Amino acid sequence: TLLSVALAFDLGASSGRALIGELTDECGRQQLRVTEIHRFPNRPVQVGRHLHWDILQLLQEVKGGIRKAFQQGYAVESFGIDTWGVDFGLLDANGELLGNPYHYRDPHTDGLIAEIGALIGKGELYEQGGLQSMPFNTIYQLYAMKKADSPQLQAAQTLLLTPDLLVYFLTGCKVCEFTMATTTQLYMPLEQVWNTRLMERLDIPARIFLEPSLPGTLVGPLADDVCLELNVPKIDAVAVGTHDTESAVVAVPAPPGPFAYLVCGTWSLLGTELDTPIISEEARELEFSNEGGVGGTYQLLKNIMGLWILQECKREWDERDETVSFQELAEEARSAAPFRSMIDPDDARFYGPGGMPGKIQSYCRETNQPVPESKGEHARCILESLALRYRQALDQTERLAGQRFDGLHMVGGGIQNELLCRFTACALGRPVWSGPVEASAIGNLLVQFIAKGKCADLQHARRLVAASFPIDTYEPLDDRAEWDFAYRRFIALTGTP
Numbered sequence: 001t002l003l004s005v006a007l008a009f010d011l012g013a014s015s016g017r018a019l020i021g022e023l024t025d026e027c028g029r030q031q032l033r034v035t036e037i038h039r040f041p042n043r044p045v046q047v048g049r050h051l052h053w054d055i056l057q058l059l060q061e062v063k064g065g066i067r068k069a070f071q072q073g074y075a076v077e078s079f080g081i082d083t084w085g086v087d088f089g090l091l092d093a094n095g096e097l098l099g100n101p102y103h104y105r106d107p108h109t110d111g112l113i114a115e116i117g118a119l120i121g122k123g124e125l126y127e128q129g130g131l132q133s134m135p136f137n138t139i140y141q142l143y144a145m146k147k148a149d150s151p152q153l154q155a156a157q158t159l160l161l162t163p164d165l166l167v168y169f170l171t172g173c174k175v176c177e178f179t180m181a182t183t184t185q186l187y188m189p190l191e192q193v194w195n196t197r198l199m200e201r202l203d204i205p206a207r208i209f210l211e212p213s214l215p216g217t218l219v220g221p222l223a224d225d226v227c228l229e230l231n232v233p234k235i236d237a238v239a240v241g242t243h244d245t246e247s248a249v250v251a252v253p254a255p256p257g258p259f260a261y262l263v264c265g266t267w268s269l270l271g272t273e274l275d276t277p278i279i280s281e282e283a284r285e286l287e288f289s290n291e292g293g294v295g296g297t298y299q300l301l302k303n304i305m306g307l308w309i310l311q312e313c314k315r316e317w318d319e320r321d322e323t324v325s326f327q328e329l330a331e332e333a334r335s336a337a338p339f340r341s342m343i344d345p346d347d348a349r350f351y352g353p354g355g356m357p358g359k360i361q362s363y364c365r366e367t368n369q370p371v372p373e374s375k376g377e378h379a380r381c382i383l384e385s386l387a388l389r390y391r392q393a394l395d396q397t398e399r400l401a402g403q404r405f406d407g408l409h410m411v412g413g414g415i416q417n418e419l420l421c422r423f424t425a426c427a428l429g430r431p432v433w434s435g436p437v438e439a440s441a442i443g444n445l446l447v448q449f450i451a452k453g454k455c456a457d458l459q460h461a462r463r464l465v466a467a468s469f470p471i472d473t474y475e476p477l478d479d480r481a482e483w484d485f486a487y488r489r490f491i492a493l494t495g496t497p
């Protein structure tokens with residue numbers, strides 16, 4: 001029996017997709033069946049000095065996904081949208097979008113971590129926001145606009161974070177979903193209120209922030225004109241865990257009890273799920289984030305540069321007409337020599353777009369290591385370095401949470417890189433359980449089912465994932481000594497145990 005049908009849009013920094021989720025019950029055995037009906041690239045656009053998202057193109061793709069769902073005969077009852085964190089659009093007094101949203105990698109936030117840190121105090125910022133200071137956090141973006149005397153910011157009446165903005169375009173309803181709100185660094189997770197005092201001190205207008213709504217809130221139905229345009233019925237939008245990372249954590253197939261996870265895509269988010277934030281001195285020193293999650297959880301996690309580095313190498317090689325797939329890159333990495341050179345993936349030079357192979361080479365040259373030349377050597381260097389960074393972040397998570405984890409759950413697009421999963425298991429000396437790939441979209445669907453009372457809670461949701469999707473296990477190999485030695489080199493290189 002078909003219990004419920006929902007539609008999820010998951011927009012990552014590199015691509016977006018629409019998945020249909022059908023919740024079924026066969027003789028008391030519930031399962032979730034997912035079908036991908038639409039996939040599209042997410043390509044930022046450089047305009048003058050600024051980097052923007054093509055928000056209208058993304059809206060067009062979402063509309064296309066809704067239309068396709070009904071054309072293909074799915075009796076969709078609701079939809080939800082999750083996206084990458086921190087970014088936003090500003091609405092004027094008439095509810096119209098003021099300008100193209102900035103991409104979080106726009107250089108206008110360069111230097112602002114230090115500037116706001118000096119103004120407010122790094123300790124105070126962390127105590128109040130509980131977040132790793134990343135240059136892209138909404139606070140720095142708004143401060144950059146303020147410093148530029150942005151007429152947009154002056155005219156702004158409402159700030160809508162990207163998923164809320166897309167939902168607004170489709171329904172006309174304005175909400176601020178909680179998990180995204182906690183990525184702004186302007187929200188206080190302990191007090192559970194906006195940090196209006198900090199806004200005042202930075203001259204960021206408090207009027208533009210809406211009261212956060214919890215994941216699972218019903219936003220409203222598709223607007224009449226959208227239904228007419230797409231020739232679809234008035235289905236409801238649900239504010240899911242609209243931050244993609246939080247949706248992904250919902251779909252980690254862990255049994256009850258503490259677990260460690262790695263959400264592996266453009267970024268690598270490694271951490272554990274908690275009931276309350278940990279905002280200690282040690283957490284501040286290690287710069288761990290406490291992000292609001294689904295179902296009253298907090299995610300203590302480290303934001304690691306991730307497969308962005310490989311993605312950017314691939315983009316550069318593709319542009320030079322040496323087109324290569326991620327699969328081929330993994331193959332070439334497999335045949336390259338092990339532990340030749342390593343990078344600190346979180347070195348600031350790797351953050352901005354462009355020239356990535358050259359940045360890796362200069363890092364290796366500066367640190368007196370062999371310089372990677374071939375694509376395989378670059379890819380091997382990136383994948384080994386990421387695996388070592390994961391070991392470091394898992395150790396730190398354990399220290400902060402006072403837990404020991406038997407292994408690591410990996411979810412997200414990056415787990416299609418089997419070599420990375422293998423390397424991670426070897427670096428950790430513990431098993432890696434990988435799957436599902438489309439964790440964010442699946443978590444998005446599950447929160448819709450929870451909102452409709454078809455699924456009880458997070459635990460029920462995770463049981464459904466475990467029952468519905470294949471999970472692969474990677475055991476460490478017998479090259480422990482080599483990985484331990486490489487880890488010591490990595491720690492010496494990055495300087496933080």
Ligand code: ADP
Nearest residue numbers: 012013014015265266307311326413414416417
């Ligand atoms: P995001 O949602 O952040 O855009 P995804 O979760 O879609 O990212 O993951 C994208 C990453 O997954 C890419 O950077 C790439 O490294 C990896 N990837 C995607 N497809 C494959 C594949 N077929 N083989 C190996 N890796 C892949």
Ligand code: LRH
Nearest residue numbers: 083084085086244245267
């Ligand atoms: C991953 C992610 C991550 C960061 C970044 C901006 O897609 O959401 O959690 O916040 O994007």
